Amino acid sequence: MENAPITFGLMALLAILMIVAAISDLRSRSISNGLNATIALLAIPFWIAGGMAVWPDMAVQFGAAFAVFLVFAGLFAIGAMGGGDVKMIGGVMLWIPLNLFLETLTVMAIGGGILSAAMLIHSKIRPSDKVIEVPYGVAIAASGLWALHQQYLNHFQSIA
Incomplete structure (x- = not known):
């Protein structure tokens, strides 16, 4: 891959942005629109550096990510998720290869379940009148990091 330094640099930047989003969600239970927009917009140079064709590759990638966004926007509409989390997803x-979509969403769901259980346990140990808000950005970031590792940094893929 002739653009490998650019691709890996963009992946490193994505990793940093996801970690920043997770920390923000932990601290304030919010993820800024600017941070989410940066994550989304940097996917375009990542696609170009990776050699994706505009049609059909980029269009299919965008369509699949948009479909996932719509599903989670439905969860936001019923109050099950925060808006920042939905935009981050x-x-x-946009960065996750199509062959890892389901696995990434599964890792995200497991991470979200673990976070929810931890928040429930915490609320039982230290009761509060505050509504429990799960920092789902942590699960999103963890699943994104997992997927990038699986696709681009896992040199043992051929063994599995």
């Missing part, structure tokens, strides 16, 4: 999924 849409942005991160």
Whole structure:
């Protein structure tokens, strides 16, 4: 891959942005629109550096990520997720190879379940009148990091 330094640099930047989003979600239970927009927009140079064709590759990648975004926007509409989390999922999924979509969403769901259980246990140990808000950005970031590792940094893929 002739653009490998650019591709890996963009992946490193994505990793940093996801970690920043997770920390922000932990601290304030919010993820800024600017951070989510940056994650989403940087997918375009990542696609170009990776050699994706505009049609059909980029279009299919965008369509699949948008479909995931719409599903989670439905969860937002019923109050099951925060808006920043939904935008982060849409942005991160722009980077995830199609063959890892389901696995990434599964890792995200497991991470979210673990976070929810931890928040429930914490609320039982230290009761509060505050509504429990799960920092789902942590699960999104963890699943995004996992997927990038699986696709681009796992040199043992051929063994499995």
